[in-house]
Amino acid sequence: MPQSDVTREREGSPWTGLWAVVAKEMADHLTSVRMLILEVLILLTATGTVYAATQNIRNTGNDKFIFLKLFTTSQDPIPAFVGFLGFLVPLTAIALAFDAVNGEFNQRTLSRVLAQPIYRDALLFGKFLAGLFTLALVLTTIWLLIIGLGILRLGIPPSGEEVARGLWFLLLTIFYGGIWLALAMVFSIVFRQPATAALASIAVWLFFTVFWGIISDLLAQTIHPIRIGLPEEQLAQMQLALALTRISPNTLYLEAIIATLNPTIRSLGFVLPMQLQGALLGAPLPLGQSLMLSWPNLTGLVAATILLFALGYVLFQRQEVRA
Amino acid sequence: MSAEVILETKNLTKLYGDFVAVDGLNLTVRRGEVFGLLGPNGAGKTTTILMLMGLTEPTDGEVRVLDLDPVRQPLSVKARVGYLPERVGFYDNLTARENLTYIARLNGLKRQEAHERVAETLAQIGLEHAADRRVGTFSRGMRQRLGVADVLIKRPQLIIMDEPTQGLDPEAAREFLDIIRRLKETGITILLSSHLLYQVQAVCDRVGLFHRGQMVLEGTVPELARQVLGGAYRIRLEAHGDDLSAVLREIPGVLAVHHDAPAIYDLEAESDLRAEAAAAVVRAGGRLFSLNIEESSLDEVYAHYFQQYQREQEEVEHAAV
Known part of the structure; x- marks a missing residue:
């Protein structure tokens, strides 16, 4: 009997039950104390930084992209909102996913849920989507709040381009959260203790924020040492160091939002003086060009998310159900 | 014994690395009966159950559940077979009703239908008074009953229970056995695993004794007694x-x-x-x-079998020396 072809095929869609999982997980997230704490934290940051930024903008005054400044202007001693997002987003994403799978194990609910007519795919992807939607919901709310606050404090409405750039910034931020969500989920599959998974996720984030910059400099120095002191040598070393730092999602994200929120940024790498010939310094790039500039960063963020999710997917499929 | 075969395994085998968890198991369960899987811990009962549900893939052999293959048609099997895991867990922060509604939704019931089905099963199992309490506050016995309600949501033809009375106090265990009897009256087939022999004997029509991944004895309790104890x-x-x-x-x-x-x-x-x-x-x-x-009680059969087994083991060892 030619059975080998038939046995490989599973009946039904792997996404059966997906939306039931998403709905339940989102309800859990939105009512959990954990999320409430983070929401309050983000809200405080947003109002604090935006208040300081509007103060600063009112004094210094005249810019074509005043609304974008809301996100990026800092007023000593308060850093800019985007600076805060760099660590609040990973923190929130990790908090949403670090007990996604091991929590089910520990509550002994996994076998009960998987005994229902759904595939494991639906459970894992449903949990991921629920996390991403929750993150998107929180970030969008805060984004709207900031814009609203800006209109009140500055007394002018944002231009179409500012809104477009702001939305792009929102999208980048959500996908930046996606990476940490997927990472925390992988750890929640690998480690049986939620605390271990949370700690491991935070360790990875800390590694990329604090140590990766130092390490990529050191690596660049060893791989492309400066022997004679030629400019070519220096350039090669700097370019390698920059390429290495871009492995860090933090760098990818910060570069992308700088390019998006600051239209005068024309390049995310090094620009040699001869490349600047004929350029109008200080003139803003059109929206399309700025998006092009941050496009590779966005694809990088999305690709990393997909890779991490795929890793978690493979690990989860191979895991035994019995505790 | 002419009732329709509802569950059948042929030469079912599961290896974990070198460890043989289930070794060439042949098992047949017919419609309407209560079958008890007996055996010491680690005999392969849970592994067998997971394979029946399609939650673990067999290394070798064949499984048919309701004439479906759990490896190829896991969704159809899981839509028709209820599984009550050992020490069943619930989302403690959700109420009984919310827990069951989630399961109903996973089974593809529409919102309105799900609510009705949940209310109906909660009443059936006598938990409607606690429907809106968080499961975290439930006693062990209540959880186990909620577990049955959870299984009944999908209106199964076959229910598989893994050590359902473990950890229950005598009163709760007695109530639970009553529930099993009531389910049997409605025509549902039940396969349960346990090592609490008295309880198995009290509800099961037939039992199978599991040892080292093999079914060493199978039949009604008097049949087993004749086989193991000699005179019945x-x-x-x-x-x-x-x-x-x-x-x-x-x-x-x-x-x-x-x-x-x-x-x-x-x-x-x-x-x-x-x-x-x-x-x-x-x-x-x-x-x-x-x-x-x-x-003759199952207790005796069980004790006798393992004494005999040990004696034989020792003889084999002596012979080897």
């Missing part, structure tokens, strides 16, 4: 007088007589020979004080 009827009589062993042994149908305590005789017989034994005692001039037939 054990008669205990208390009679004073001279030693009556010889007299009793002469009754046709008596296989053995044990006279371990003064005035107490234990007979192993092929049939119920109480009347004959009484007559023999009186004829021999003995004074009969009591006469009882002991139904």
